Amino acid sequence: MFSRPKKNQQVIVDRQILHLHQAMADKCLENPALFDEVLDNLERKHELNFIRYGSYLLWHAILETRDDPETFKNLLLATDSRTNALRRKTIFSGVLNEAEREAVLATYIASELA
Structure with missing residues (x-):
């Protein structure tokens, strides 16, 4: 088995995320x-100091756009380094069940192999 350089591994992880x-x-x-669960996750992570105040504010700003789906998705799915880092400490834990999560990752893997 070969090893990938750390930067390549991080790019792959960022794409999966x-x-x-x-x-x-x-x-x-859709639901x-x-x-509400996502906001609860945000507040809990902030109270437990799992995320910094800047990330807390950025997550809030993204969530405030949820009534405008296009803007919400553009902000959440931006590919700049700051948003990539933000998603690595996601507040969306628990939104997908394990089967949904596995299906998304399988689709991702298939798209990389195509």
């Missing part, structure tokens, strides 16, 4: 009640 967030965004937009 992006695909997961696309699915989580779609699911939340807006899920945003």
Whole structure:
């Protein structure tokens, strides 16, 4: 087995996380009640100091756009380094069940092999 340089590994992880967030965004937009759980996750992570205040504010700014799905998805799925880092400490935990998560990752893997 060969090893990938660390930067390549991080790019792959960021792509996987992006695909997961696309699915989580779609699911939340289809079922807006899920945003309550996401907001609870944000508050809990902030209270436990799992995320910094800047990330807390950025997550809030993204969530405030949820009534405009296009803007919400554009902000959540931006591919800049700051948003990539933000998604690595996601507040969308629990939105996808394990079967949904596995299906998204399988789709991602298939798209990389095509």
